[in-house]
Amino acid sequence: MEFKELLAKRRSVRKFATDRPVPADVVDRLLAAALAAPSSRNSRSTRLLVVDDPDAVARMADMRDYGSGFLKGTPLAIVVLGDTQRSDLWEVNAAIAATLLQLAAVDEGLASCWVQIAGRPRRKEAPDGERAADYLRGFLPIPEGCEPLCAVALGYSDFRPAPLPEADDTERIVRMR
Numbered sequence: 418m419e420f421k422e423l424l425a426k427r428r429s430v431r432k433f434a435t436d437r438p439v440p441a442d443v444v445d446r447l448l449a450a451a452l453a454a455p456s457s458r459n460s461r462s463t464r465l466l467v468v469d470d471p472d473a474v475a476r477m478a479d480m481r482d483y484g485s486g487f488l489k490g491t492p493l494a495i496v497v498l499g500d501t502q503r504s505d506l507w508e509v510n511a512a513i514a515a516t517l518l519q520l521a522a523v524d525e526g527l528a529s530c531w532v533q534i535a536g537r538p539r540r541k542e543a544p545d546g547e548r549a550a551d552y553l554r555g556f557l558p559i560p561e562g563c564e565p566l567c568a569v570a571l572g573y574s575d576f577r578p579a580p581l582p583e584a585d586d587t588e589r590i591v592r593m594r
Contacts, residue, residue, distance in 0.1 A: 423523050425580065430528035431487035433572030438469070439493045443525050447495070447571070450521035454514035462503035463514040464563050466496040476556055477568060480549040482540050485532050485568075492572040496534070496553070498563040508535060511566040518569050528574035534565040 418426075448465055456462055468474055469492065478488035488494060497515040499507025515531060522529040537549045550565050559565060 418524055423520055427519055427523045427529075428578040428581075429530040430574050430576055430578060431530050431570070432576045433491050433528065433570070433574050435471075435490045435492055435572075437492065437573045439527065439571060439573070443527070444469075444493070446525065447518055447521050447527075451495075451497070451514045451518035454510070454517045456510040456513070457504050457506040460504035460506075460510065462500045462507045463511045464498040464500055464560060465514075465518075466498060466557060466559065466565075468494045468496060468557065468568075473556065477553065480534065480539060480552050480568075481532075481537055485549075487530070488532065488568070488570055491570040494568045494570050496557065496559070496568045497566050498559065499566055500560075500563050502562050507564065508566055515567055515569055522569075522571055526573070527571050528576070530570045532568045532570060534567050 444467060448467070451465060452461075452463065454463065468477065471492075474491050474494050475489045477494055478486050478491075495518060497511045497518070499511040501507050504510055519529045519531065534549045534553065538544045539547045539549050539552050550559075553559065553565060
């Protein structure tokens with residue numbers, strides 16, 4: 418697939434075919450692509466937690482009361498983590514890896530959607546209450562010294578979102594001549 422086509426096809430999809438698991442060899446290729454992401458000073462601070470147990474993924478859906486409910490019924494979620502001891506730029510490194518993961522998913526014929534974890538409370542009306550990351554630590558094997566940035570929901574989907582609308586992005590670009 419051409420890179421331009423890959424970019425055009427990558428869209429956030431929140432509806433997956435729950436009866437079609439992602440094969441292990443596809444998961445392995447996704448993981449390899451994400452771990453090939455560049456990182457600050459080649460720190461390789463990104464860690465990936467594969468969650469394909471339906472009950473665990475369903476519990477993940479309750480990590481926040483907004484933006485994560487669609488995880489129920491998702492066949493696969495990969496939690497993108499950063500090792501905070503390896504790099505102070507773990508969030509940036511993990512974001513790059515998560516982006517490559519989503520692009521690799523398109524190349525494999527999968528749909529995906531990013532769910533933010535870092536900095537998010539479980540309950541919108543309690544912004545200073547329990548954090549989504551702390552909730553996940555209660556049942557996921559998040560390694561010591563690692564912080565979750567996001568979860569990427571992955572699966573096969575018949576849903577095809579509309580293409581991005583045309584936009585005039587000239588004011589978002591600054592050129593020095």
